[in-house]
Amino acid sequence: MATGHAHRAGDDGREEPERLDRDCGITPDVAGGSTMTGEKLCPLRRRIEALASERGEYYLVCSRYGDRPVPADGCRFESRAVARRAARLTEEYRSALRQYDPALPQYDIVVRQTPEIGAEADPGGAGAPQ
Structure with a gap:
């Protein structure tokens, strides 16, 4: 696939529809007409991107698989x-x-905070220098 997004192990090799609206184009339904779903995707994506911040320390992830969910896969946010x-x-x-x-994967989306640079991997600090 040419989109540059990795697939989770176990995917059936089909191209994921997650980038169908990449340029906010309306994707035709199987009957050939545009759908309300396609018209809804672009505004939702814009709203998510409007919330994003380059310096944000919070991001979204699937709690089960660790995948970053589209369309927020490259976004960071200022606050929880x-x-x-x-x-x-x-x-x-x-x-x-x-x-x-x-068949689009169901994700349990959670908010995670980026660890501070130099933060200990052990939150209890047992390995921290004294």
């Missing part, structure tokens, strides 16, 4: 509250996208 709003919008986006492909 903003990231939670983005998570709800991402779930709505993926629900709409699932109408195109019912």
Whole structure:
């Protein structure tokens, strides 16, 4: 696949529809007409991207697989509250996208905080110098 996104192990090799709306184009449904789902994807993506910040320390991830969910896969957010709003919008986006492909992976989206540079891997600090 030419989109540059890795697939999880166990995928069946089909091209994922997650980038169908990459340029916010309306994707035709199987009957050849445009759908309300396609018209919904672009505005949701724009809302998520509007919440993003280059310096944000929060990001979204699937709690089970560790995958970064499209369309927020490259986004960071300034606060946990903003990231939670983005998570709800991402779930709505993926629900709409699932109408195109019912096999789209179901993600349990959670907010994670980027560890500070130089932070100990052991949160208890047992290995920290004294």
